[in-house]
Each structure stands twice: as C-alpha cells, then as structure tokens.
Amino acid sequence: MTVTPLGIPRRLLEFTLDGESVRAPEGSTILDACRAAGKDVPTLCEGDTLRPKNACRVCVVEVEGARTLVPACSREAEPGMRVRTGTERARHSRKVVLELLASSVDLSTTPGAARWIKEYEAKPDRFGPDAARVEEEPRIDNELYVRDYGKCILCYKCVDACGDQWQNSFAISVAGRGFDARIAVEHDAALTDSACVYCGNCIEVCPTGALSFKSEFDMRAAGTWNEAAQTGTTTVCAYCGVGCNLTLHVQDNEIVKVTSPHDNPVTHGNLCIKGRFGYQHVQNRD
Amino acid sequence: MDLRFGDSKPTDDERAAVDGLLGPPGSSWEGADRSDADLRWARGGRAARDRRDLLLPGLHAINDRIGWISEGALDYLCRRLTVPPAEAYGVATFYALFSVRPRPATVLHVCTDLACAAAGAGGLCAGAEERLGPGSGVSVQRSPCLGLCERAPAALAVKAGDPVRTAVAAPATVRDAVLAASAPDSAPEEPSAAAAVPQCGDPSLTLLRRVGVVDPASLDDYRAHGGYTALRRAFALGPAGVIREVTDSGLAGRGGAAFPTGRKWQATAAQPDRPHYLVCNADESEPGTFKDRVLMEGDPYALVEAMTVAAYATGAHKGYLYLRGEYPRAQRRLEHALAQARARGFLGEDVLGTGYAFDIEIRRGAGAYICGEETALFNSIEGYRGEPRSKPPFPVEKGLFGKPTVENNVETLVNVLPILTMGAPAYAAIGTGASTGPKLFCVSGSVARPGVYELPFGATLGELLELAGVRAGLRAVLLGGAAGGFVRADELDIPLTFEGTREAGTTLGSGVVMAFDGTVPLPRLLLRIAEFFRDESCGQCVPCRVGTVRQEEALHRIAERSGAAAAGDVALLREVGRTMRDASICGLGQTAWNAVESAIDRLGAYE
16 A cells, blocks of 8 residues: 655745745745746755755845845745845846856756856856866766766755765765865775765765766766667666665666656665666676 | 774874873774773764764864874774764864874964054065975964954964964064974063053953953952952842843944844743853954953953853853964963862852852864854854854754854953943943943054054044054055955044944944055955955855955956956956855855955045
C-alpha cells in the first residue's frame, strides 16, 4: 500500500504579491508563493532539498517597510506583507549580481544563467578586461568526479549536502575569506586524502556544473557532450534493499551520469557511491 | 558523524598547547594512547560535540605557542573536540591572525589604515620590512586599524611561545617597531590609558571619570570611586525595574546602529526559552575607533559591573566578552579584573550574597572585522566561521547557541552604570531629546590632542574639533569610520547626535571623528577604505564578496583621474554600491560604499 504523507495541516495566510492578494500555507517562503503564482524569480543558491542559504542574492524582492531588499528564497511570508517582485530596485540588484558573478566565474554550464543575463540586460564585460576572476584549474584527483572551482559561485550547497543536512561526512567546507574563499577539504588536500565517501550528493545539488561526473567532464572536454541526445531512465538501484531511485542519463547507449529524483520521499535525491558511480558493470559487453 | 583524521601528528609543543587549554585527553578517541577500555567503548556523541565552541580558543592556543597552525596540530585539536577537520580548516583560514602555513614565530602587525597612513605608516612599513627581512625571525604584516589611532602610526608585535609575548609601539619609529618585534619583553611600557583621554581628571566626566584616576588593577580603588553602587541599586530595583530605568533613560546602542537598549533587554527578558545569554561586543574593529579599548584598559571593573547588571536584568547567568584579538593589554586587565571579582564574590554562584549566579568568559577574536556584526560574533564564539546569519530570527529570540541573547557594545553597557546611579530622569536630561546621555568620540588625524573625548550629545563637530585642537588646513572629516561618511571642513556646525547627523545626511556610527588635512590625497584614502572592505568581506554573499573587489578595481583605475575621465567608473561605483547596500546580507556590505559615496557627493572627489 502506498501511503502519501500529508503532514500537519497548515493555516493559510494572506499577503499581497505584486498588488494581488495571495494565500500561502504558513511557513512557506516568498519564493514558494511566487512559484505558486507562476512568477519567474531567478535563483542560483536555492536548492529544493536544502535549507535556504540566501548567499547569491539573485532572488531579492522588495518588501514594503523593509530597509533593504529581502531574499525571496528564505524569507517566510507573513500575513499582510506587501511584496513586489519586479520593481526597478529589485531588478537592478539582480542585474548587478548576475554581472558580478558572470565577470568573476564561468557560468557557461549554469542552467538559466544565460537566459537571465539576457532578460536583465546584464553586461558582465563592463568591469573591464582586468576584472579579477576566480582563477582555478579543474581538480582531477580521482576517477569519479571533478571539482572545477572556476565555475563555483560559493552557494554552499555542496557543503550543506556533505554536512549535517544530508551526508554527515563533513568532508568539505568553505576555506579562506572574501573573494579568496574557496570550497576545500582540510588542508586544501586532494579528495583522496579527505573524508569524502564519494556519494556524489554534492554533484546532485551543484547549480553551476562546478562539480561534475568525470565522464561528463571528459566528454565536455572532447566536445562530445550532448544533452539533447540523452535520455533519462528512472529505475531502482539494485545494490541493496533501500530501493533508491536512480535516473540513468544515457547517450549513445552509454550511461554518462546518474542522478536521483529529488522528490523521492526516502532519499530526496541522495545516493551512495554504489548507486551514483557503480554503473560500469551494466555496460560491460564482453 | 564519522570523522576521518589524517596521519599528521602534532609535535609535543602543539600537543601541550592544546592540552593546556583542554586538559589531557581522556581516551584514545580524543587522541590519547589506546587502552583496552577504548576498544570496548566509543566516546563521543553530543557531550563531545558540545565543546565545539572551544575550537577558536584552541586555535589561539596553538597559534600563540607555535606561531602558526600545522596539519598535525589542527587534526589533534579536531580529535579532542570531535570537529571535522575540513570545518576546522575553514575556521582557521577565516581569521587574519592565524596562518596555516609556516611562518616566523614573531609577527609584526603594522597598521596601514587611515589614521596611521596619514601619520606615515607607509614609511614605517617599508622601513620595518627592510630591517626585518627573511632570516630575521619576524614576519611583517600590513594590518587594518589596530585601534591605536591616538598614537599613530602604530605597530603590534606578537611573539609566539609559552607564554606568548606582545609589545605595542605607538607612535612608532622604525627603530621602535623593530625593537618591539625583536625583543617584546624589553620594549618600553605603553603609556597608561589616561594618555588617551585628554580630558582626564575633569570632574564633569561621566563615562571616563575613572580612567586615569583609579588603579585599573584594584577592585578596592574601583569601589572607592563609586564602583558597584549601580549593581546594588539594580538588585534593589529587580530585573523589571532595571529594564524600566534603562528604557526611560532613552539609552541607544553605541556600536553604530543606535537601537534602543531598553527595548532589546525587554525583548530578551520576555523570552520563555532558557538559558539566556549576555554577550558584550568588544570586537572594536571599525577603523578609527578605540574608545572601548580605553574604557577596558582604564576602567575594566566598570565593564564587569555593567555586564552583571545587564545579565541580571535580562535573566542571563552566563556572559561572554568577545574581545578583539589585537587588544592584548585590555585582555590582561580584564582577565585580572574577572579573577578579582570572582574571588571577592562580585561574580560567581552568589553575586553579592543575593543568590544570583553570573560569570563572564572572555573570548578572543582573531582578526576579522566582520565578527563585530552581532550574528557573525555568535558564529565565531560557537566555533564556526564568522559569517553573519540572516535575520529574522533576531538575537533576542535566537542568538548565541540558538538561545535568547542580549548583545551590547562596551560603551553601551558602561552607560548603564550612570543610569542606575543618577536615575533615568537625570540621565535623560543629558544630551538632546532624541539622543540622551554622554557620548564618547574617538578623535584622531590632524589634531593636536587626539584621544577619546566625552561630550554630552548635542555638541557640534566644530566644538569637538576645537577641544582636540584641530590643525590648520582641515580638508575633510570622516565621521563613523570606514562604514561612515565624510563631511566638509565647512560643515562643522553639524550637531553630534543621532538625529543631527542623520538630518545632515551622514552618520555618527561608532563615534569616529577623523580629521584630514591635505597630506594624503583623497583618492588614496578612498582606495584604502575600499581595500579594507575587500579584505574584510566574509565572502558569503555575492554583492559584498565580488562588489567590494569591483569597487576597489574602479577606484584604482580613477586614482589619478577626474572629470569626464572618471565619470564612467563613478557611475559603475554607484551601480555596484547601490546593489551592495540593497542586497547584501549584513551591515558590512550594506555600508561598505558609504564613505566613498560621501566623498564623491560631498567632497567632490574625482570631479
């Protein structure tokens, strides 16, 4: 029998979103309400399986009475709140945040970035050719996944997924400060010398492609990566009895990466090393 | 939590430094030799993890003893505290006073911030670097404001060892700085705190009346000068009565945000969740600010008493004093004062025989301006990176260790004593209607008598500068520090009140009044401010992390330009600055562009 958890009934509260009265369950964020109302608020550091970190500030909206803009992803809706999502002030901050990010890191594999940069008419080049960038070579220190911090926007999602929110391995942290802050294991060592258990749950939540399967990284380098030609097949992992769901991404009859559905009520997109990376036997044809 | 530790082992010294703080390890789970019993029981769980807040003191212990933090030392500390090494590495690399790379045992911090730059810090730094090259056993580091602006230019030498030794050279010549670094023990004694108070001995003083008058080491002397009468009055009034007095006095926070203190206390006292905490924010790092240092060095018992009053009023039994890491003398004085107060029953299980229990613990910062932000300070005490939390929830509801917390600046707390001794109406009669009480100002720069001045709210900027003996050729005054704003030399009639400065479109901030003549070109000062914020941004949110870098780059480009040649970059500064102000998480990013903007708008920089 399938049991659908309904949770505790939540009161609805009423507030104003862009001049229209909306009702949202108590405890939902402004972003939840925006999405329910079909409004496109850009997000980068927000993750559907993680607590909001509100670090990127690209989702800011204007709340009447607030001195500063507020992050829609983390601010809970309050009764009577008057929220405006598309004001010049909010759009200006989103535009500049996109410019600051795109001028300092490589957003080429960040879904949505190109569209938002166009929509907000952001011009990352305006800071000149000498604008400081996060200069990092891709770190290829194991056979399973690659860390390319030249693409990292420091959203903290990998740290949260590795730490107390999901995996409890605490293998990575933010090290350094300010513009020099980077995601690192202890002593900035190689992954193989760290507490990493290669569950790949950090890759699952990475919004920029800074963390990627080695297979994807190699194919991108070779120019053979083609998402349009890939199929996704969701199946059940055969390794143990938990029954995690795997989505096998297949290109040219080869598994090229494995993800897991975030709406799975048991695993919420998390896997272990076997489910995430142990698929080679499937394609052994000898 | 399944922690993995590397193979690096601590040296005997490193182990002794950590064990000196934590005691010897109890089992092999904490790093001792393995015994039979260890194979049968796993030690860990919540009890082990609950000591996470000792991580920062542990890092200090290693750094103080060795001068830097090695892999083996960090791993051993992590083992002792059940902290993941990656997280501890993230914490250790957050603070400017720590190094995870080998370096000489002695570090000479030479202040290159605004007041010192105007007083010749550039030459001092170059001279010290030349004399203390490789092989000298000293590493020279350019430092943000050391809080010694009244004696600019300043240098602070820290020589690792057992015990760690420090020496301050201010005002420093190259010779003084080199002597302090090479032989901290034989460096001349610092002048007394009274030297920083030009009004010293003036009977009309309230907050500064004991500085330079009492022996800062003597509890008896403190009591002979009116000490602990406020606490007795507090016990007579009861917690609600104290909060009523503080509310009626109109006291507003002196740390920069000017939040009504009585309201903060009331909101915390009313929280049902227990325990409540009191935190004193003594992480005075705003460039140009040194009033809290002078108070703590000159009248340490006043802060101890004031914290006791605040804790009693808000129902806290534990207070943390988060002290700036660059204030070794204030630390020594406060440690002594706490020990005396404890021994004499002014702190402890039964304060003054009333049955009320309260004690104070000092926690040292480690070189991070951001830790003066109230929630970043909580994270720092708890042993996490000093990154601000998003608000709401506010500290009065969920603060230190997730519990209701009152956090006040040193000067704010010390104001509570006269409120109780003279009564709220008499206190509220000082100053103006909206800004009550006396206010401390840190005057430095182009004046004959720099130092901490106490004036009732309402005096004008001109009156204050006259008192300090402003020199001829005044070009601009920076109010409120790097996060504050410049005003012109012809705006000296601005009243120094919260409302008066606001009306004039500037801010009182933490009470910084820095006078500039034309010695240092304005673009150089602005560039230094931008460098400061780039260095001190914690890096958590994009507008501040990247915005401060882009602003510094733009200011570099226009350092030698003006008019049309600078207009494009000025527009860029404005756009980025607006986003930093609107969209940053905390006050650092929100105010980082204030001073530069005021220089452009008020002083006509780059025109």
